[in-house]
Amino acid sequence: MKHFKSDYFTYIDDQLHCEKVNLSQLTEEFGTPLFVYSKNFFIDRFKELDDAFKLINHKIYFASKANFNLSVIKTFYEQGSGVDVNSAGEFYRAIKAGVNPKDILLTGVGKTDEEIALGLEKGVFVIKAESLEEVYVINDIAEELNIIAPLAIRVNPDVDAQTHPYISTGLAENKFGIDSVYAYDMFVECSKLSNIELVGIDMHIGSQITKIEPFIEATLKMAELFKKIKATGIPLKHFDIGGGIGVLYNDETPFSPKELAEKLIPIFMQLDAQIMFEPGRFLTANGGVLLTNVLYTKTNSVGKNFIVVDSSMTELLRPSLYKSYHHVQPIENIDNIDFEADIVGPVCETGDYIAKQREITMVGRGDKLAIMSAGAYGMAMSSNYNGRRRPAEILVDGSEYKVIRSRETFRHLIFDEEALL
Ligand SMILES: Cc1ncc(COP(=O)(O)O)c(C=O)c1O
Numbered sequence: 001m002k003h004f005k006s007d008y009f010t011y012i013d014d015q016l017h018c019e020k021v022n023l024s025q026l027t028e029e030f031g032t033p034l035f036v037y038s039k040n041f042f043i044d045r046f047k048e049l050d051d052a053f054k055l056i057n058h059k060i061y062f063a064s065k066a067n068f069n070l071s072v073i074k075t076f077y078e079q080g081s082g083v084d085v086n087s088a089g090e091f092y093r094a095i096k097a098g099v100n101p102k103d104i105l106l107t108g109v110g111k112t113d114e115e116i117a118l119g120l121e122k123g124v125f126v127i128k129a130e131s132l133e134e135v136y137v138i139n140d141i142a143e144e145l146n147i148i149a150p151l152a153i154r155v156n157p158d159v160d161a162q163t164h165p166y167i168s169t170g171l172a173e174n175k176f177g178i179d180s181v182y183a184y185d186m187f188v189e190c191s192k193l194s195n196i197e198l199v200g201i202d203m204h205i206g207s208q209i210t211k212i213e214p215f216i217e218a219t220l221k222m223a224e225l226f227k228k229i230k231a232t233g234i235p236l237k238h239f240d241i242g243g244g245i246g247v248l249y250n251d252e253t254p255f256s257p258k259e260l261a262e263k264l265i266p267i268f269m270q271l272d273a274q275i276m277f278e279p280g281r282f283l284t285a286n287g288g289v290l291l292t293n294v295l296y297t298k299t300n301s302v303g304k305n306f307i308v309v310d311s312s313m314t315e316l317l318r319p320s321l322y323k324s325y326h327h328v329q330p331i332e333n334i335d336n337i338d339f340e341a342d343i344v345g346p347v348c349e350t351g352d353y354i355a356k357q358r359e360i361t362m363v364g365r366g367d368k369l370a371i372m373s374a375g376a377y378g379m380a381m382s383s384n385y386n387g388r389r390r391p392a393e394i395l396v397d398g399s400e401y402k403v404i405r406s407r408e409t410f411r412h413l414i415f416d417e418e419a420l421l
Contacts, residue, residue, distance in 0.1 A: 001338050001361045004327040004372040005248075008038040009289060014333035016370055020399035023291060023331045027368050030392050031407065032293040033311040035379050037067075039075055039397040041287030046079045049245075049279060052257035056268050058275040061105050063243045064090050066280025066376040067288070071395050071404035073097035076283065082125065084243075084278040088115045091122075101125070105240075105278070107154075109176055116141050120149055126238065128152045128202050130177050135190050142195035152200035152238060153190065155183045155225065157218040161206030161244065164322045168206040177203065180221065187229045198234050200276070201226050204242025207281060212255040215241070216263050223267050230272075239268070240276035247285045249373050250325040257282075281376040288375020290316055290391070291331065292354075294367045295346070305341035307360070309369060312345020313352040314388040316374055317381040320351045327372040328355050336362045343369070347386045379405075384413055 003011070009018055016023045018036050026036060050060060061082040064073055068090060073083060074097045082103040083094040094104055106119040106127045116138055119127050127149055129135045135151065142149040156177035161168045169176045178186055191198050205218050219241055230236055241264075246254040268275050292311035299305050318324035328343055339362050343355040354371055363369065382390050389408035394401050 001329065001359060003329050006286060006372070008041040008287065009370070009372070011333050016329070016331040016333075018289065018396040018401075021396045021401050023289070023370060024368065026394055026401065027291050027293070027331070030394065030403070032291050032368065033315050033391040034291040035288055035315075035374065035391055035393040036291060036401075037069075037072065037284075037288045037375055037393065037395050037404075039395050041375075042072065042075050042283060043079060045283045045287070046076055046081060049257040049277065049282065050080070052261040053265070053275065053277075055261075056265055056275055057273075058268075058277065060277045060279065061103075062283060063278045063280030064094060065380060067284045067378070068093050068380050069393055069404055070097040071402075072284065073099065075395075077103070084280075088112075088118050091115075091118060091124075095122075105152075105276070107278075113137065113141060117145065120145055120147050124150075126150050126152045126199060126240075128154050128240075130154045132178070132182075132186055132189070135186075135193070135196065139193040139195045148195055148197050150199045151190070151196045152202045152240060153178055153183065153187060153198070154202040154204070155180055155222060157203050157205060157221045159205050159214050159218040159221065161209045161214045162211050163206045163208050163244075163246070164324075166322055169204055180225070183225055184228055187234060188232060191232075191234045198236060200236055200238030200240055200273075201229070202238075202240040202242065202276075204278065205244060207244050208246045209244045210246035210252045210254040212260060212263060215244075215260060216267075219264055219267050223271060226271055226273065237273060238276055239271055239273040240278065243278040243280050243282070245279050245282035247281055247373070247376075249285075250327065283376075285373050285376035288373070288378060290371040290374040290378060292369050292371060294363050294365055294369065297341070297364055305339055307341045307343045307363060307369075309343060309345060309354065311354060311371060311391075312347040312386075312388070313349065314345075314347060314383050314385050315391055316354065316371060316378050317383075318377055319353055319355065320349070321381075326354065326374065328358060328360060328369050329372065330361055330363055331368045331370050334361050334363065334367065338362070347388070384408075387413055389413065
């Protein structure tokens with residue numbers, strides 16, 4: 001079978017390693033399911049993106065929704081990243097990871113008053129608004145707090161990101177941002193408010209974008225708007241193009257940061273602004289694997305094979321939610337014939353699967369598999385459905401590794417319910 005190509009997850013003596021750490025040993029020590037991340041993958045991708053745009057004034061804000069483990073956030077923060085948070089909970093995580101609020105962007109299509117007040121009181125760098133009504137609310141809360149809110153407005157550029165409809169966010173029909181048709185008037189209207197400082201314009205057109213054209217089209221549209229707004233005397237300082245850079249899961253041919261920079265830098269050069277990026281998936285997806293144990297195999301009367309593993313939609317929701325492809329391969333390079341099977345989890349849902357009709361080396365009970373590209377939107381989307389305890393997470397750095405979150409215990413499942421019986 002074909003193995004997923006990665007410099008960070010390679011077979012050494014037929015054993016899959018993360019950097020220099022043998023994954024088989026990790027499963028013996030920590031059990032399965034188990035998330036394992038490569039710290040150097042994270043650092044290298046951050047540097048790759050940062051270097052690509054070194055000619056211009058820019059800053060990367062890691063979108064912590066992709067992987068919100070404190071040690072992962074800290075890894076990026078130590079590289080000079082800021083953090084994009086989408087809720088009070090993500091804000092809390094960033095603070096606990098040691099991030100200064102001044103390095104945080106507060107995003108979200110439906111922020112509560114509590115979340116807005118928290119962000120303003122703690123002094124986030126920018127708070128983003130996605131409707132006129134929200135701007136009024138932010139202004140009122142800022143007035144009560146006697147604060148001037150540093151505000152960016154997220155504009156929906158109405159561009160087709162050509163990605164899965166559930167992760168496409170920049171079409172006029174999507175719930176995100178302000179319709180680009182109203183955006184200019186809205187900036188002018190908002191600039192009159194007493195407790196708002198309009199600092200930036202923001203967009204995020206979708207996720208797992210593998211074609212460069214939508215980025216260019218949206219950036220050009222936003223750049224025109226940015227210039228028009230600035231011409232009115234509103235001193236915008238930031239131009240935020242969001243996240244969305246796509247990665248290789250299967251056979252995609254994503255563009256590189258360098259290619260993106262070649263196309264976008266000439267546009268950015270015309271703007272007197274700091275350029276902001278909010279990547280999540282690009283920085284983390286291929287830096288993580290989910291290790292799983294084969295529990296059972298079976299074949300039905302029409303010859304369909306099933307591999308039942310101990311990971312499921314509760315650890316990796318993406319296949320069930322978006323029909324996403326994740327490469328799956330044995331962590332020991334087993335010399336066996338390939339067969340076609342559905343790789344499924346233990347959760348009581350027909351939609352609970354990891355891979356469908358997949359060519360894979362014939363494996364049996366006790367064999368361990370690596371579900372590749374699980375570093376983004378894996379653990380972050382996990383749940384306790386079916387009474388499942390979330391897996392542990394391990395961060396590998398060269399030949400060293402450490403637990404960065406322990407496996408959940410039964411205690412986590414009931415929180416305070418027992419005391420409330
Ligand atoms: C506003 C915003 N910024 C950044 C991101 C990160 O996107 P990605 O992981 O595709 O880079 C998202 C993801 O949904 C988002 O909604």
